[in-house]
Amino acid sequence: MQLTKKQIQHFYWRAGFGIGPKELDSLKGSTKTEIIDRLFKKSEVFQPLVLDFEHLKIDKKELSREEKKVFRKLQNKSMFDLSLHWFNHMTNTEQVLREKIVFFFHDHFAVRIKSPIANLHLNNIIRKHALGSFGEMLMEVSKSPAMISFLNNKQNKKDRPNENFAREVMELFSLGRDNVYTETDIKEAARAFTGWSYTQEGKFVFKQKQHDTGSKTFLGRTGNFTGDDIIRILLEEKQTARYLSEKMIDYLIGRKVSSTTTDMISSFFYKHQYDISVLVSGILATNEFIADESIGCKIKSPIELLVGISRLYNIEYKEPKVLIQIQRKLNQLLFFPPNVAGWTSGKGWIDSSTLMLRLQLSSMLLNFGVIEWDEKGDMPEQELIKAEKRRDKTQAKIEKRIKAYPDWNHFEKNIVSEENRLVEFLIQPDISNGARVTLENSDSQTLKDRSIEILSLPEYQLY
Amino acid sequence: MDRRDFIRNSAFASGMLFVPSFLKGMEFIDVNQLSGFKNVVIIQLSGGNDGLNTIIPYKNDIYHKLRPTIAKKENDILKLNDELGLNGNCQALKELYDNGEMTVINNVGYPNPNRSHFRSTDIWQTASGSNEYLKTGWVGRYLDANCQNPYEAIEHDSSLSLALKGKLKKGIAVTDPKQLFQSTREKYFKSIVEHTSPELLDEDNQGYLYKTMLETYSSADYIYERSKIYETSGTYPTTSFGKNLKGVADMIVSGLKTRMYYTSLGGFDSHVNQEMSQDRLLKVYSEAIGSFVNDLKKNDRFKDTLILTFSEFGRRVKENGSKGTDHGSANNITVIGGDLRQAGIYNNGPNLLDLDKNGDIRYEVDFRSVYATILNNWLEVDDQQVLNHSFDRLNFV
Structure with a gap:
């Protein structure tokens, strides 16, 4: 049976980070099996994430106190480099399914340590076995x-x-x-x-x-x-297969499924010696995955939201550190989970501050918005004190303009820009009355302005 | 018909303004009725404040022996009694102490202490045990159990801490009520809100997003309209922490129906050259508190206010090699208020003869007992419902 465009987008949102207009057009008329095969095929070959940390491979015992301080700073900076490097990879890779599953296990095996080398090593272990x-x-x-x-x-x-x-x-x-x-x-x-x-x-x-x-x-x-x-x-223990299955079902489908489905998936997973590709393809093939109720029922995690926008508009960040700030403000910074139990999910992402920021995100990223630089959180202590001093002196909030450059030409070339088609393409769930009326009353003309408006709807938070 | 179908079919609803009716649930407190409306201001000293150099056991030989370079000398401190004295930068706190408006509770902590900032902050904010991972905060659960509106717990910050996140309800974070108000009144946002009917919102995720949006919209209005009624004339230090407390005072005096205020002062992670950083921060803290209390007194609101100050952990008794201290465990906390039942030094100071295997102070008072006391004795709500367990209550209020 041929899938609708919306259903294909559903596959790419849940088993990836969304799909661009051109690729979506090329998949028109595909069946469920074809899409699942394609997702796996593209992620077939394991390639580790590579980042050079040679400068950190020194014997710390040999270092003087001053040198240790320098080393710690270097280490902190490298952690941010690593975090951004993976973000960048998620945004550009064709191996979307693999990265999506790595992201699942990054949360499942949540580790928060200072060493970039050990973090990257763990991340690549997960990547290697993500579909194994x-x-x-x-x-x-x-x-x-x-x-x-x-x-x-x-x-x-x-x-x-x-x-x-x-x-x-x-x-x-x-x-x-x-x-x-x-x-x-x-x-x-x-x-x-x-x-x-x-x-x-x-x-x-x-x-x-x-x-x-x-x-x-x-x-x-x-x-x-x-x-x-x-x-x-x-x-x-069969319970291990069951626990993992329930968690993966929640990750990919995002709503309650029948106990028959859970039983079937988990016994299948167990019987196939914990083959994750069996687990994932089994879940993607269920009727519950593709059911209307599943489409647009989940709240995007901050990473899915950010990667989704960045991928779609091919955004180039001239100062990528702003991504660290945004991730932190939305409570999900890659490689910095809150504790061993991992991040929250669903409604847990949403409070008045994060929702306001999420709704303003598209105008920030697509229209050179301004963000308040927030020093709260895991700033190394000395930095924090310095920041506090700075604030005392200047009395002003630290604000920065976001230097993000979307590729409008690329986007424009591949999208049919009539209003309702654009909404249909960008938004997964049905839109509310308030959203519909607001869009109808809008007099925005350009693709950019309309994109920003649509992405500012609460519905864009869902996938 | 489910909500989606309903929304789809309810084109008739367009143009109808539902917000005014939604705002009906809001209550302002008449200024004349303000008296007796109790509230709590919670302040986290982030980074792990060294309690031993805040409230100093100045007569203790072990203290001086283990801290040869950073110990406070007897003539540098403000004596509280024969055993303990305040850091010399805390003049304003000394006055509160002398007036019977401050309680010091020593050795507060929890079993199997965790020495990570993040983890221990989570433990304090969620009121969990050290092996328990909760996704809701204790103030958030207070909201769940006792409140109608997000603004009944306000954090004076740009982002919301875990402490204020409940399962059903979450508090609201605001630094500048006017700015929050303006951002929610931005034309596009306003239009969506005004064309949304809150009666239609159920508990699915889309409904939840809209509900949060409407609550933010109406809370922003409430906080802004209300807090501009009163702008304090009191002088505050020009530090950002001073400004935070001034913002809180504006809200309290204006009569916001807010029970819990949350804010923090960061930078206490003093591994290196502690004296410089900690003394400066304690001065920032003390001066701001002094102004805050004076302001509340002037407006007759101090008797209904309780200020709890804590840090996620104390620091190791023995100083490290860099004139600083490493992460420790149990610590002192202070409670300041105009209507304390027991002021002064609440219990014995730390026993430096009996440290744990890391060389840290052992806890005697579970921090959740402090929360239970505030919930039950001060706010008069069911503490067990919020804390999920029963904890002995203290009697500082």
Whole structure:
């Protein structure tokens, strides 16, 4: 059965970051299977994200206090570079499905650490397995320096256990909160993970001397388990497949589905050894995914909103740091999740301040808008003090004009610009009466002005 | 017929202005009835304020021994009693203390303390345990349980903290009521709002976006119209924090139906050369508080106001190698108000002989007990409903 344009857009919004007018035209008349195949085909080849951090590969112990300070600054700056680099990749890549799934697991395995090298390494582990085996991803993520340091497995030693990772690997990464496991299972698992560490070069090491070799009883099984065994056992539990399936269904469909669908998807995922491509294509192929009720029912995350606009209009940012500010103000900055439980979702993104900013975003990005520079949040402390001083002196808010350059020629060439066609193309859900009347009363003429108006509707927040 | 169909079919609704009826739910408090309308001002000192150099155990040998370069000397401080004294930059606070308008609660914290700014801030703002990840804040849950309108909790900032986000309701962030008002009255935005019928909004995401939009629209109107009634004539320091508190005073004195105000002062993460940064910030804090309290007193609103000041954690007792201090755990907090039940030093100062394995102060008072006290004793609402658990209440109010 041929899909409508709206349905094709739905696929590209949910399994990507939207679709441009030209590509959409070229896919006219495609079937569901053809679109799903195409999404997978384009994302077939794994390529790591590359950024040069050679300047950070030095032995910190050798550094003087002054040098350490310089190093920390350099590290902070590199984290922002990394964050922007991935944002840029999301905006330009053809591998939209893969990046969309990486984005899912970036939140699932939420890590907040200072090292750009470890962050990038973890991000590439996720990217490598994004359409492959969840089991392998879980194992490699667990053994990454990023995760070992973030959840204190390095401090988890024989006779001095640290339960942080053992708890979260069950609560957040596999079984889901309060499912199957008990507090005793956490304690026993923590013993099994003792000895996991990494070298200065960022290689995983198993320190036999720090490992508790004794017998452990975990989820009803008894043995001299190691950390690898614990992860293997977690994957044996069907609940892990179920938890991941429910979470992915929510990510891709965004509303309640029948329990038959969830059962089917999760047993399929389990039977296929946690093959994520089976999970994702299974969900995309359901009737519930393509149902009218699903189209435009989700609130875009800040990243999806920003990448969506940037992709569609081929925006070139002359001062990309403004993207850090916007992401922060909207409460989602790549590589800086609030905590191990990850970001909020849905209605959680929306309050009066974020909504006002979201509605003004198109005029900011498409029409050189002004943004207030906000120093709150994770500014390194000294910077914050300096900022405070600066504000005390000047008494003025720090405002900056956004230097963003959309490619209007490109957009114009490929879009039919009659008013209702433009709305139809830009907006996924049905628009409200207030929005309709407002657009009808508008006397805007240019494609730019009309684009800005349509993107300023609350409906553009939905996909 | 679902809401979408309804909207689709309801072309007849076009041109009808629903906003005035929506505004009906708003209440201004008559200036004569202001007395007795209790409110709370919550101030976070962001970055982890060093409580030991704020309220100083100046007679304690261990304090001086562990802080050879940054300890405050006896003649640098403002003595509160034989044991504790205020940082010398806090003259205004000393006066409040002497007037019986300030309580110091020592050793406030929570079990298994977390030393990350982000995590510990979340714990304080959500009132969670350290192993619990909540997506709603305690002020937000107060709104959910007790309030009708977003402006019943206002954050004086450009973005809204997790503390003010409830499941159903969220507070409103504003720095400049006029600017917020103007941005919501921008022609295009206004048109959408005026052609939207709030009665049609259900709980799906589209409805939620419109509901938030209408609430912002009407709250902006409410806050702006109301707060311009009174503009304080009191003099405040020219710091941005001083301006924040002036903004809050305008709202309180104008009679906004707001119970909780939230604001913060940042820069307390003093790993290096602490003395310079912390002393300066405490001065900024103290001077602004002094002006704020005077202003409220002049308008007879101080007796109905409670000011809670906290930081996400205290700092390590032992100084580090850079004339600073690293992240610690339990800390002192202050409560300032014109109608305190127990003023002064509420409980014993920190026991520096019995530190935890990191060398940090052990907690004695759970911070959620402080919240429970404010909710129950001061705002007279059900504290358990907001905090999800029962915590012992204190009796500073």
